[in-house]
Amino acid sequence: MSITVAAYATQSATENLAPFSIERRTPEKDDVSIDILYCGVCHSDLHYARNDWNFTIYPAVPGHEIVGRVAGTGSEVTSFKTGDLVAVGCLVDSCRTCASCEEGLEQYCDQGAVMTYGSLDYKRGKQPTLGGYAKNIVVNEGYVLRMPENLNPAAAAPLLCAGITTWSPLKEWNVGPGMTVGVIGLGGLGHMGVKFAHAMGARVVMITTSPDKGNDAMKLGADDVLISSDKDAMKAQRGKFDFLLDTIPVGHSLNPYLLLLKRDATLAIVGAIEPMDGFHAGMLLARRRRIVGSSIGGIKETQEMLDFCAANGVVSDIEMISIDNINEAYERMLNNDVKYRFVIDMASLK
Ligand SMILES: [Zn+2]
């Protein structure tokens, strides 16, 4: 049993996204059926659509920054009711029993989480999952977030990936007042990192090669700018940072940044998902510095982030598009021509 839903899909790595009909399962007893209002456009969507990671299942429907309203619920759902404003991020299921799942860190599930798109759903006959570039999605209630009504729902959509990806390490490493936090790189992730670190009360420094981006970051809440290509400026800031959030989306050398860390301070990688060049271990030893990685966030901390955003008025800076402009939006993303996230208005999908 299934429901036919209008969507946008691509059929191969070299084809554009185009209108396509998909099937969603009829809601099971603990499922929530969601009519999608907005879906953010993440860099991962583009990588997945074009098979850059060599695991794309076609037809491919990307999209994991989903905001919508509950259209119906299974018979045993108690947390949500028809009409509720809700959200779905990168995860739609996981084993629910391993230590990570029990601690609310489903993204690190031992069995592998079921991702919103690009997974074979092992709970349901290894059906390939299809993402949020669609009119509707059906998700187990344990993986649905409550979206606060006082946030602009379109601007809140990118919180579900870009937001939680930066929020989770900032919380895990206790960023707050009295700390100096460097955000490296200003794109979809970096702009949320600046907003969150600022809202958490830290002194925020934008670390970028581009003076223009430095100016933009000041408007988003940064207190200072450090131009990473300026060797003298970098040298003057050695040992001054309590935490560095590295949002650079491709492989790069860490050495220039490691020297900025204080003793026992941490650099967290959240952008690059690929082999990185070596780093000088002496820079770690010298001040007991740490390099860590962090991947999105669990359901519990995603809800905490949304509630924090509601209390502090934090949303993404977005450019709304209609779905027939998605292919052009991908090209613009490749040229870094977006401040800072495209969001699809799903009313444009007929
Ligand atoms: Zn994403």
Ligand SMILES: [Zn+2]
């Ligand atoms: Zn698990």
